[in-house]
Amino acid sequence: MRRTIIKACAILIGILCMFYMYKGYVGYQMVKGIVDQPPIVFSVRFKNGDRGTFKYNIKNRKYERISDYIFQELSYSDDYEKIIGVIWEDRFQGLAELDMEDYTLRPIISLKDLNKCVKEVNLKEIEYDGPGVTQLRMPKYYKDGYTFFWGYYSTVICYIREEEGKWNIRILNNTDSTGHNYFLKKEPETLFLETEKPFVENKTETGIIIKKTIDKDDEIVLVDGTDENAFIDMSDDMTKIVYYSEPKIYMYNLETDKNNYISSQYLIWQHMLYLKLSSDGRYLFYTVGDIPFFWSDYYRMNFFIVDTKTGNKVNLNRWEKGDRFYGIDW
Known part of the structure; x- marks a missing residue:
């Protein structure tokens, strides 16, 4: 009986090792395939006292200060x-x-x-x-x-x-509601606004996306239960919206009115905080913040990259507890 248990544990450990090795290889290949993309930029006050604005290299996962x-x-x-x-x-x-x-x-x-x-x-x-x-x-x-x-x-x-x-x-x-994020299209002059205010009767979800031709009436683009703490993002051509509806990340196509599932991110005592598409729309960068115990500190930030076509993702970095981020873009 004891030998059987030991053998079963060994097999289980072997399977887990193979799984994490495969996961690591997939993440390595995915990051390696991200070419001609600008660095992630962020501003932060680190726990150790260092502060300023930094750029983050996705491939080698190193960062350097570019402004104090x-x-x-x-x-x-x-x-x-x-x-x-x-x-x-x-x-x-x-x-x-x-x-x-x-x-x-x-x-x-x-x-x-x-x-x-x-x-x-x-x-x-x-x-x-x-x-x-x-x-x-x-x-x-x-x-x-x-x-x-x-x-x-x-x-x-x-x-x-x-x-x-x-x-x-x-x-x-x-307007009189809180705005989470906005995007502007130059021609015709159009505003996409993510807001908390429910614009539809009997709808209580937050994260409603409003499309507004500036100086004209509003039009609801997407009503869904997006996380009230999460920013949405739009593709450069303003035809797609990427957003988080726990526990899934979706991409909504404005032209076809269809939702495409990208990946899942389960949150346990965490919040989704930033979402940002790469310039070519192929990859999505997002951050997850660990909620501090009894809100005694700031979020502990985690950086992720996900391939919007395959759903493969990699955790780029988990920052130190006490590091405070003020802004991020990619």
Whole structure:
């Protein structure tokens, strides 16, 4: 009997070893096949005291600091040559960009000048009370200017552009619900907004996607129970939406009105936090945050990459407990 148990355990251990070796090989091959993609960029304050904005190489899983400023809520430009973010520190508050070739920082507009702009459209000013959580959210490049959420708990989206040394401001969206994420299409000028507010009677799910032709009526694109803590993402051509509905990740095709299953991610005392498609749409980068015990600390972040065609995925990195992330893009 004892020999039988030992033999069964040995077989089980052998099967598990083969499974994890195969899983590791699949992950290695998948990461190896990701070519001509920009690095992941993120801003963080590490537990050990190091801080700033970093780039992460997917293939060798190494990272390096590219700025000692923390670019909060950062995002790439369309050509991936620059990143834009919010600087929320004593030395500067406002929008700034970082050149990805030589890593030089260029302030775009200060909080003081932004407050002057929003007065023109009757929005409340934002006050700076020290480094930490900013109420200036998700700045993005748009046409020949910049867009952003004004206010932490709002869907007020502003568009600013500089003409002959003067900043002009325009409100692209202003509703009374919390906005998680937004995407803008230049022609025709269209806004895709992820919001908590249920726009359909008897529907209580959060994460509703609204398609809005700017200055015209809203149209519901997708109603599904997306995780209220998770951001959605859209393909560069604005024809697909990738989102998480526990425990599955889907890609919704706006042209065919079909949902395609990508992969599963079971969450146990965790939240899905970021979703980002690669520039070619083949791979999906996402992060999962381990919820701290009794919310005594920040999320412990895990980086994942999944192949949208095969569903194969790999855990790139599990960061240290106490590392605080302020913005991520790919």
